[in-house]
Amino acid sequence: MTKPPSDIDIELRMLVEAVYLKYNYDFRDYTGASQKRRVLTALRAMECETVSALQSRVMHDPAAFAQLLQFLTIPVTEMFRDPDYYLAIRRHVVPFLETYPSLKLWVAGCSTGEEVYSMAILLKEEGLLERTLIYATDINPESLDAARRGVMQLDRMRLYTENYQKAGGKAAFSDYYTAAYGGALFDRGLIENVTFADHSLATDSVFAETHFISCRNVMIYFNRRLQNRVLGLFHESLCHRGFLGLGSKESIDFSSYAQRFESLARRERLFRKVGA
Amino acid sequence: MARAAPEDRGLHVRLHASLQGRRIEAVVIGGSAGGVDALIQLLPALPEGYDLPVMCILHLPSDRESRLAELFDERLPLPVREAADKEAIAAGTVYFAGAGYHLSVEQDRTFSLSCEPPVHYARPALDVLMESSADAYGAGLVGILLTGANHDGADGMAQIRARGGFTVVQDPDDAQVGVMPLEAIRRCNPHLVLPLAGIKALLPLLENYKS
Numbered sequence: 001m002t003k004p005p006s007d008i009d010i011e012l013r014m015l016v017e018a019v020y021l022k023y024n025y026d027f028r029d030y031t032g033a034s035q036k037r038r039v040l041t042a043l044r045a046m047e048c049e050t051v052s053a054l055q056s057r058v059m060h061d062p063a064a065f066a067q068l069l070q071f072l073t074i075p076v077t078e079m080f081r082d083p084d085y086y087l088a089i090r091r092h093v094v095p096f097l098e099t100y101p102s103l104k105l106w107v108a109g110c111s112t113g114e115e116v117y118s119m120a121i122l123l124k125e126e127g128l129l130e131r132t133l134i135y136a137t138d139i140n141p142e143s144l145d146a147a148r149r150g151v152m153q154l155d156r157m158r159l160y161t162e163n164y165q166k167a168g169g170k171a172a173f174s175d176y177y178t179a180a181y182g183g184a185l186f187d188r189g190l191i192e193n194v195t196f197a198d199h200s201l202a203t204d205s206v207f208a209e210t211h212f213i214s215c216r217n218v219m220i221y222f223n224r225r226l227q228n229r230v231l232g233l234f235h236e237s238l239c240h241r242g243f244l245g246l247g248s249k250e251s252i253d254f255s256s257y258a259q260r261f262e263s264l265a266r267r268e269r270l271f272r273k274v275g276a
Numbered sequence: 277m278a279r280a281a282p283e284d285r286g287l288h289v290r291l292h293a294s295l296q297g298r299r300i301e302a303v304v305i306g307g308s309a310g311g312v313d314a315l316i317q318l319l320p321a322l323p324e325g326y327d328l329p330v331m332c333i334l335h336l337p338s339d340r341e342s343r344l345a346e347l348f349d350e351r352l353p354l355p356v357r358e359a360a361d362k363e364a365i366a367a368g369t370v371y372f373a374g375a376g377y378h379l380s381v382e383q384d385r386t387f388s389l390s391c392e393p394p395v396h397y398a399r400p401a402l403d404v405l406m407e408s409s410a411d412a413y414g415a416g417l418v419g420i421l422l423t424g425a426n427h428d429g430a431d432g433m434a435q436i437r438a439r440g441g442f443t444v445v446q447d448p449d450d451a452q453v454g455v456m457p458l459e460a461i462r463r464c465n466p467h468l469v470l471p472l473a474g475i476k477a478l479l480p481l482l483e484n485y486k487s
Binding site for chain 1: 360361362363374376377378380382383388389390391392393404407408411412
């Protein structure tokens with residue numbers, strides 16, 4: 001038995017509906033519990049008494065919406081997060097990628113770019129970066145700007161170095177950045193072939209044929225309907241027998257695409273599109 | 277079957293009295309320092325086919341996989357699993373929150389994972405699971421807070437209580453570390469404060485009050 005919605009759940013639904021109609025950002029199929037926490041955090045930070053009050057402000061003030069957007073998206077990530085994932089890409093995906101004369105890779109939901117730079121470093125070390133075009137997409141313009149800048153917090157470098165080494169890094173991690181702008185500025189050469197773009201997995205369509213899509217810890221915020229939509233986009237975008245990488249606790253077992261991808265490295269969540 | 281000692285009978289009477297009129301749908305159990313030992317004592321009280329879902333959460337190091345579900349699956353007569361994203365919550369199953377992600381319960385009684393920042397330095401955090409469970413189950417939830425050394429869980433237990441749920445805190449004097457139960461008692465004014473043995477007696481009774 002599910003309960004009737006509480007006042008705040010009604011207000012939350014109205015807020016995301018208003019955001020969709022007014023700004024065309026679609027959070028309607030995001031999972032509720034996490035979204036509620038983030039809106040309540042925004043409520044406190046933006047000093048609104050109620051979600052309805054927040055809705056009213058966001059409706060009439062685009063700057064307030066830009067502020068709310070920073071709470072609605074989750075820019076928590078790290079470089080070479082789950083090193084085994086990257087190690088598995090080197091072992092199981094790179095040998096196939098090497099056979100293509102040119103490559104397209106899509107980092108979907110790239111947030112502030114940590115995964116993009118990690119992937120570029122990996123490709124560089126595998127001798128593939130020069131022939132790869134990377135699409136790095138997100139819905140949050142501030143995150144995309146940060147990703148373009150490529151300045152990471154210096155105090156994160158110890159963790160990232162450790163991750164990089166566990167991920168099969170072949171050089172010294174410090175070769176890839178210099179201390180600048182009060183942070184670690186990553187080598188511009190890494191993103192020469194990266195296209196950062198505003199793209200919504202909830203409302204936009206496929207824009208290119210790709211060989212490998214990495215979309216980690218993005219779909220956990222989506223309900224099943226939206227997860228199915230996104231897996232549909234990926235299936236459509238991937239070339240014949242293309243590769244898909246997900247977050248370490250994500251699964252396609254419950255989705256309608258369960259049979260259309262096969263597992264390549266189960267624990268590291270690497271999948272491959274099943275042939276037609 | 278041996279007759280219960282008089283003090284046990286007294287405890288049972290007290291437990292039943294405090295559960296009168298409840299319509300229970302789910303149980304959430306949280307702890308931190310000393311929590312594994314506490315659960316090793318506690319969870320064997322659950323019989324096979326237990327008619328409620330049991331969600332367990334302990335603070336875990338985030339950089340490696342948790343083996344708790346495996347550990348308890350070998351020891352208990354009912355299935356024990358790590359809670360998976362979008363999985364429907366089923367009675368008769370013990371779920372553990374995995375490492376590195378917050379675990380929530382959605383309104384449709386499925387689990388969801390998230391990578392939001394740690395709460396009280398913890399991910400998974402007790403507050404996140406307890407508050408979202410309170411939201412989903414309301415008065416049908418039983419929250420049990422065990423031993424621990426930080427303040428995570430106090431807000432969660434307060435939320436369970438505020439939504440009409442039933443709250444039980446381990447007696448701080450009985451806990452391996454009393455900080456967490458003390459803070460929860462201060463914040464949520466629990467229905468029961470019990471030593472581990474008392475909570476162990478309570479667990480199998482809960483399914484008699486199933487909704």
